[in-house]
Each structure stands twice: as structure tokens, then as C-alpha cells.
Amino acid sequence: MYYRDEDPNRTGSPDDYFGKFISDLTGRDSDPDFFSKPTDSDNLPPMEQWEIDEAKREMDEQKKQVDYFMRRQINQFARSSEQRDALLKQHGLEVE
8 A cells, every 4th residue: 555645636737647547548549739738819809899788787686686585694694783793794784
């Protein structure tokens, strides 16, 4: 049995193990040039304004839901109004 420092699964090259994994899956030697790294020409086109607006709307809606959930949890489990106010302030929510 290997000690931790000698275990090749912990100290070997990730590229070698990925190559072995691919060759086990495909049944042939792994080709190191098969998986190419993306270049600048492979980048996605910039987002259009309606996509940006939609993403902002979704983020705002998610923040609204998370804030509502946090406020409910804090109101339900706070032991005192001081603790509730401190937790609301800590999480960036308005203190009522």
C-alpha cells in the first residue's frame, strides 16, 4: 500500500490521468491535440441589450426572493428584536 506521498493518484500529473481516462473510454491512445484550448476567435459574440436587460431582471427577481426568504427566516428564528435588527443589518436588509 502506498503512503500518501507516494500514491500516484495523489501526486501524478492530471494530464496523464485524464489521458488514461480518455484512452480507457475510447479504447485507443489519447491524442493530446484533440482537446484544443479556445482562442479569441472562439469567444461568444457580445450580448445584445435585450439579453442584458433580461439578465438584470432575473437577477433582481432572484435577489428579491432571497431577501424575502432571509427576512422570513430571521423574523421566525430571532430571539429578540435586537438580535433580529442585528441580523437584518448583517445581511444588508432594511431594519423595519
